[in-house]
Amino acid sequence: DAGVIQSPRHEVTEMGQEVTLRCKPISGHNSLFWYRQTMMRGLELLIYFNNNVPIDDSGMPEDRFSAKMPNASFSTLKIQPSEPRDSAVYFCASSWGGVYETQYFGPGTRLLVL
Amino acid sequence: KNEVEQSPQNLTAQEGEFITINCSYSVGISALHWLQQHPGGGIVSLFMLSSGKKKHGRLIATINIQEKHSSLHITASHPRDSAVYICAVRWTIKAAGNKLTFGGGTRVLVKP
Numbered sequence: 001d002a003g004v005i006q007s008p009r010h011e012v013t014e015m016g017q018e019v020t021l022r023c024k025p026i027s028g029h030n031s032l033f034w035y036r037q038t039m040m041r042g043l044e045l046l047i048y049f050n051n052n053v054p055i056d057d058s059g060m061p062e063d064r065f066s067a068k069m070p071n072a073s074f075s076t077l078k079i080q081p082s083e084p085r086d087s088a089v090y091f092c093a094s095s096w097g098g099v100y101e102t103q104y105f106g107p108g109t110r111l112l113v114l
Numbered sequence: 115k116n117e118v119e120q121s122p123q124n125l126t127a128q129e130g131e132f133i134t135i136n137c138s139y140s141v142g143i144s145a146l147h148w149l150q151q152h153p154g155g156g157i158v159s160l161f162m163l164s165s166g167k168k169k170h171g172r173l174i175a176t177i178n179i180q181e182k183h184s185s186l187h188i189t190a191s192h193p194r195d196s197a198v199y200i201c202a203v204r205w206t207i208k209a210a211g212n213k214l215t216f217g218g219g220t221r222v223l224v225k226p
């Protein structure tokens with residue numbers, strides 16, 4: 001199994017630009033999670049999908065952030081417009097069965113907004 | 115306020131030593147996760163607990179629901195165990211929804 005796949009692995013962009021992060025969960029998993037990790041705040045859950053439906057987006061910081069899951073094998077996290085404070089590592093994870101089951105993490109996307 | 119506290123923040127051990135990392139939380143939970151983040155940044159989920167004890171290889175995780183406390187033990191530690199260990203909880207209170215709250219992590223260094 002390829003595991004959770006994220007792209008790009010690194011992204012450097014300028015303030016104001018749109019950023020799209022991509023995630024392919026493990027085949028057969030029905031839950032997908034987007035996390036953000038910074039030195040100041042540690043790991044934070046941004047949004048959680050179950051069967052492609054957003055279940056809890058209370059962690060999404062503001063309207064500049066949006067996430068979609070058009071099908072079971074693909075999700076995007078979009079930031080528009082990006083700001084320097086969005087610089088972080090963004091992890092995607094998937095599981096079979098939501099927050100009560102083991103989550104498998106992708107390698108992360110390291111985002112730097114200048 | 116719903117909080118998750120980990121101790122110690124940093125831990126250095128000699129290879130072979132027994133290591134204990136602690137996680138305390140403020141109110142009732144329905145699940146607690148232990149994660150391992152390697153120096154390269156990759157994250158691995160180690161355990162998900164709602165009660166009792168789980169063991170995987172040299173790792174043992176325990177949880178005491180009454181005391182609102184969980185421990186992660188590493189037996190016969192090895193340099194490859196060097197990582198940041200993070201606990202995360204899912205609160206039982208309805209207002210918290212499905213949100214996971216993370217501890218600040220414990221940085222473990224095992225010297226050869």
